[in-house]
Amino acid sequence: MSAKSELRRSVEDSRRKRRTTILVIAGVAVVALVAGIIGVVRTLSGEEAADDGRLAITIAAGEDNEYHDTIAEVAAEKGLDVTWQNLDDWVLPNTEVAAGTLDANSFQHILFLSNFNVENGEDLQPVFSTIMSRWGIFSPRLDSTEEIEPGSAIGIPDDPSNGGRALFILQDAGLIELDPEAGAYPDTDDIIDNPRDLSFTEITATTIPQQFDDPSLAAVVVGIHYFDPSQNIEIEDALYLDDPDAESSLPYVNVVATRADNLDNPAWDILEEAYDDPRVIEAIEEEFFGTTMRVHVPAETLRETLAELQEEAQQNQGA
Incomplete structure (x- = not known):
């Protein structure tokens, strides 16, 4: 990638037009394989119970992280079956959740999520905060x-x-x-x-x-x-x-995100408890060699920050 990436050029073009482009990722397109991926990731919605009364959800991730296995193990002990679907793409984890073929995703910070919502006319919302890279x-x-x-x-x-x-x-x-x-x-x-x-x-x-x-x-x-x-x-x-506690850091807090109409899913409380389990905290430490930490930001603050970022993005689009 050149120093002046396509994304940077788009920002500079927008500045000449006295507006700021809010794309974070450029040049990424949903390819024809989406149909095949959708068929693979369709699963039981977390709003429904399995035959044995357990809850089940499928969560998209942008890459394979070993600590996800620990989260799944801990959540299973608490009555929640978590399936991780690793999608090697920074668009599909959101589009699949928006389409309802996945229950949630866990790969992005609020700033990225705000851009996706505005650019695609969607309303994905943060469920709870997860980690933040230092x-x-x-x-x-x-x-x-x-x-x-x-x-x-x-x-x-x-x-x-x-x-x-x-x-x-x-x-x-x-x-x-x-x-x-x-x-x-x-x-x-x-x-x-x-x-x-x-x-x-x-x-x-x-x-x-x-x-x-x-x-x-x-x-x-x-x-x-x-x-x-x-x-x-x-x-x-x-x-x-x-x-990580500074106001300027809020846009970079990673979250579990889902559709606005799925925020009341009872699976989220169990999943958040799993993230806070000492075994998961240790797994995160080992996975990232101490460079990433578990963070706790109130859901209301996350959603307020998302709304502010989206408002700024919309204003910039219309400038």
Whole structure:
């Protein structure tokens, strides 16, 4: 992927038209195999009970995570049969839930969900919060943000969602100030104060760890989980670490999402209890090497945040 991805180009085109595009993922299309996938993932709805009185749900995930097996085991002990359907796509987990062929999904943060709803005219809603990947400022040579010299280059992701998150972290660290009117997708043009005259090198998020040692970069801003374990980068190595309890972090909280008319499904309470089981917490720790944590945000707060992000997105569309 080039530094100026298709998604970034669409954002820049929209800025020239004085509006901001709210797509997080571009160039992804639902292919003809959807019909086959739908046939595979059709299952008993969680609103219905199995013959033996147990509840059963199928949840879409964007990738195979071993801790999902632990969740299924714990939920089964509590009377809920969970089937995970791994879909190697960032669109299908939502479209299949919206179509009713899956009960829920667990792969996205609220910002991504808000974009999907607005772009597709859907009303998927968060059920409860699950995990959050920790992000921070990292450097192979510096020990604190105070050591970042004037004129230094900082590596940040090149897509609007992750790039915006990186800029918020730099702002929280006191290195820059963003225009309060920038919204959920600030880019470098929205920086209104840059006292150290920092420059920003936009890099595909997944390749930032490979460029971590680039001598032209004083530091990078990225999720810790992007680093390969062999690099031995830990939370304690961050020059600055994001605050999962900060208001600016709310859009990046991952959730279980379902259709609005399925929010009262009794399976959700059991599933949330399973997520809080010590065995699941330990499995999450082992899966992500301490780079991702279980978070608890009230459902009402999640839905209010979603509504605010969707309103901003709709306003930007109509600008």
